[in-house]
Amino acid sequence: MEENKLVKTLLQASIVVSLLAFLDALYLLYMELSGNFQCLINQGIFQCETVNTSPYAKFLGVHVSLWGMIFYLIFITLLFLALFNKNEYWLSFFLPVASLWGLGFSIYLTSVEIFKIKFFCEFCLFSAICSVILFVLVLISKKKYFTSFLVKLDFWNMFKRTI
Numbered sequence: 735m736e737e738n739k740l741v742k743t744l745l746q747a748s749i750v751v752s753l754l755a756f757l758d759a760l761y762l763l764y765m766e767l768s769g770n771f772q773c774l775i776n777q778g779i780f781q782c783e784t785v786n787t788s789p790y791a792k793f794l795g796v797h798v799s800l801w802g803m804i805f806y807l808i809f810i811t812l813l814f815l816a817l818f819n820k821n822e823y824w825l826s827f828f829l830p831v832a833s834l835w836g837l838g839f840s841i842y843l844t845s846v847e848i849f850k851i852k853f854f855c856e857f858c859l860f861s862a863i864c865s866v867i868l869f870v871l872v873l874i875s876k877k878k879y880f881t882s883f884l885v886k887l888d889f890w891n892m893f894k895r896t897i
Contacts, residue, residue, distance in 0.1 A: 740875075741876075744874055744875035745813055745875055747871055748813050748868055748871045749814070751864050751867050753810065754864060755860075758802075758861050758864070759799045759802035760803060762786065762797075763799040766791070766797050779853055780853070782857065784851065785855035788851050790850060790851060801839075805839075808832070809832055812832060816876075826876050829872050830873060833873070834869060836865045837866060840862040840865035840866070843858065844859070
């Protein structure tokens with residue numbers, strides 16, 4: 735019973751973090767569409783406008799902030815389903831995978847800021863931090879279910895059979 739309460743609390747915390755990240759992505763999209771880049775820090779290595787108007791700010795022709803909004807909406811939906819649905823077998827797979835995908839994309843975007851653009855956007859970094867937090871929260875909350883799901887899939891034996 736205590737474990738269920740912990741999982742519920744972690745999922746609720748994940749919803750809050752996802753909502754904050756969604757609002758962050760919404761603000762980034764607003765700045766992009768309006769052309770009005772109002773950043774908290776706009777000096778030195780922090781140059782939001784440079785980052786958000788760079789060619790790397792678009793993925794498949796769409797600004798990454800819109801991709802972020804879509805991702806966080808889907809993620810919030812999955813979190814609510816996991817929070818209120820007792821049959822969470824498939825959610826126990828998709829939540830960690832989705833959080834891993836978000837983390838991976840955030841790592842990619844942050845590395846582009848570091849190595850290609852050579853400037854940072856504090857709102858982009860906030861989104862990356864949210865992705866790390868979400869990954870950790872979901873992994874802790876779904877640890878038991880996710881590992882049992884992977885064991886049932888038996889990837890290792892599937893891999894051995896193909897060799």
